[in-house]
């Protein structure tokens with residue numbers, strides 16, 4: 001695929017020089033350069049749905065003509081593929097295991113021709129040196145991709161395990177607290193009910209023995225107890 005005239009001229013010149021570099025031996029070619037906003041929207045939807053590879057947010061991909069910060073009549077990124085790569089698009093799978101040496105060679109040659117990688121997970125995506133990194137948010141529910149060493153990977157894993165354990169303990173504690181609160185509520189109702197019964201029994205007894213006069217000392221005492229219980 002020849003680079004179209006909508007690729008930024010300096011970018012086009014450097015990519016063509018890199019691909020013609022004898023160290024790459026003609027094994028690499030351009031898979032994708034300029035895209036319309038419509039195409040970027042489709043690619044981004046595929047990415048979010050788990051049907052396609054990484055794609056930048058529509059309107060912000062350097063593959064789109066007129067994207068920021070340039071906002072000109074060109075696109076500013078190229079995706080490179082290797083003939084005979086797998087899948088047929090030409091990308092070399094690089095998700096697991098050590099980095100394929102061909103990627104290291106491609107990056108070295110590109111660097112020598114003034115091109116750099118700007119997307120962390122994409123070995124094949126190059127832009128002019130000095131370009132800002134392109135941040136692609138992870139899919140919902142996915143964590144950020146990190147280039148980790150073995151030790152860092154272990155640290156991250158143990159931190160994740162500890163976080164899971166801490167969450168489990170917190171949930172358990174919350175359940176216990178809720179159970180205790182329910183018991184306390186029941187106890188409170190029981191005690192209040194008991195006092196109500198006592199006060200009402202006392203009233204009945206006073207009524208039987210002293211009549212129903214409002215100002216008897218026993219009556220006043222009962223009113224005080226009753227109001228104390230309902231205030232607490």
Ligand SMILES: [Zn+2]
Pocket residue numbers: 063077078079122124125126
């Ligand atoms: Zn790209």
